Amino acid sequence: MKWSRSLCTLALAAASLGSAQAQEKLLNLYSARHYQTDEALYDGFTRQTGIAIKRLEGKEDELLERIRNEGANSPADVLLTVDAARLAAAHEMGLFSPVQSKILDTRIPAHLRTTDWFSFSTRARVIIYAKGVVKPEEVRNYSDLADPRLKGKVCTRSGSHPYNLSLMASIIAHQGEAKAEQWAKGVVANFARPPKGGDTDQIRAVAAGECAVALSNTYYLARLMRSDKAEDRKTMEKVGVVWPDQQGSGAHINVSGGGVLKNAPHREAAVRFLEYLSSDEAQRYFADGNNEWPVVAGVKVANPALAELGKFKADSMPVGSLAMYRAKAQIIFDRAGFR
Structure with a gap:
């Protein structure tokens, strides 16, 4: 009988672990970016990590209010939006959580990041x-x-x-x-x-x-x-x-960026997603797909319009x-x- 109970306990533990691992294979993204080319970004992240992205798109103010109203029960892991003013608004509302990442600190210039949100283009x-x-x-x-x-x-x-x-x-x-x-x-x-x-x-x-x-x-x-x-x-x-x-x-210069949300249920996946956005592959998507400049120095892009606009002092x-x-x-x- 004791052995049977032990087997049952092990089975439940294994099921629980499997459920936790399954949850970590998911990222809930709230995005105010409405660009079809971003699909390549999300596909690239899933291909590299095996983490599926469940996305909710909306207008900036609507998403901010939704996250605040959801509070501790919010399923959102990451908020992506455009413009430093909007990212600052999310910070002021206390929606973001500080992130410590050597990858982000190394790849993203200091003037294009804060303690809890990062610029990616x-x-x-x-x-x-x-x-x-x-x-x-x-x-x-x-x-x-x-x-x-x-x-x-x-x-x-x-x-x-x-x-x-x-x-x-x-x-x-x-x-x-x-x-x-x-x-x-x-x-x-x-x-x-x-x-x-x-x-x-x-x-x-x-x-x-x-x-x-x-x-x-x-x-x-x-x-x-x-x-x-x-x-x-x-x-x-x-x-x-x-x-x-x-x-x-x-x-x-203005930016497109994002951060990990305070109540993110999949925090590890959220940080990995932000780190992916700073990768050469993702940076090229921002540039070649949506005509934005990469924030990471040295990334080679193939956008004829950006080339025609030329170099400038930012x-x-x-x-x-x-x-x-x-x-x-x-x-x-x-x-x-x-x-």
């Missing part, structure tokens, strides 16, 4: 101008967008959008609040029309003559450059691109600094009427 915020209407030397710096010579010529998306908030945060960090507000008021005075649409809309507006100057993240430009649509190619023929502040701090400000001034950036935009 970058995109630059550049100035777009209408060829034949504005000369590139007139818009060499972000500060030029506030120059009265551009009155009635500037298009932009909303001042409340994280892309613009992150740019404003960097201006505050570099120049102080007073100069940042002066810049915001100057840009508002130069609006060709009220802010609306996304970055692609700004590029098309410049090409169509609705305005002469705009801001855009680089991967939107690369998409149009690689498009097989004649309309997109014509759009890019009409606009020029300037890397801002090349004699100063460099072009403003702002090396720590991503944590962008987070620090996010709220102040919104206050300044609101005061300036940049809505």
Whole structure:
């Protein structure tokens, strides 16, 4: 009888171990990245590790609120999203858990990571101008967008959008609040029309003559450059691109990144996933698939659009600094009427 009970106990223990091992072969990913090319990323991770990814996609704010509401019962292991401001918001809500990883610390530059979230790709915020209407030397710096010579010529998306908030945060960090507000008021005075649409809309507006100057993240430009649509190619023929502040701090850089969530049920798998995102294979997916720059130095990519955009000086400000001034950036935009 004792032997039978022992066998039963061993069987239960084995079943429990098997269940635990099965659980570790799963990763629950909450993602605000909506790019079809990311499928290759997830497939590559599963192929290398045997860990299946169960993915939930949604808008950034919705995912953050969902994770907070789920609390200790949240099934989410990792949050992926775009923009340092959104990653900072997750940090401020206490959703992330600190990660210690020699791989991440070695591969990801210090200014592109914090204690609990990491950047895995970058995109630059550049100035777009209408060829034949504005000369590139007139818009060499972000500060030029506030120059009265551009009155009635500037298009932009909303001042409340994280892309613009992150740019404003960097201006505050570099120049102080007073100069940042002066810049915001100057840009508002130069609006060709009220802010609306996304970055692609700004590029098309410049090409169509609705305005002469705009801001855009680089991967939107690369998409149009690689498009097989004649309309997109014509759009890019009409606009020029300037890397801002090349004699100063460099072009403003924003990021796509993520972190391990505080209540992650599969923490080991979550850390392995973040480490995979820093691998050469994953870094090439970010670049070749979605037109973003790798954060890991020396990764060879084969993206003709990125090659055509050329090399540039990037702002090396720590991503944590962008987070620090996010709220102040919104206050300044609101005061300036940049809505």
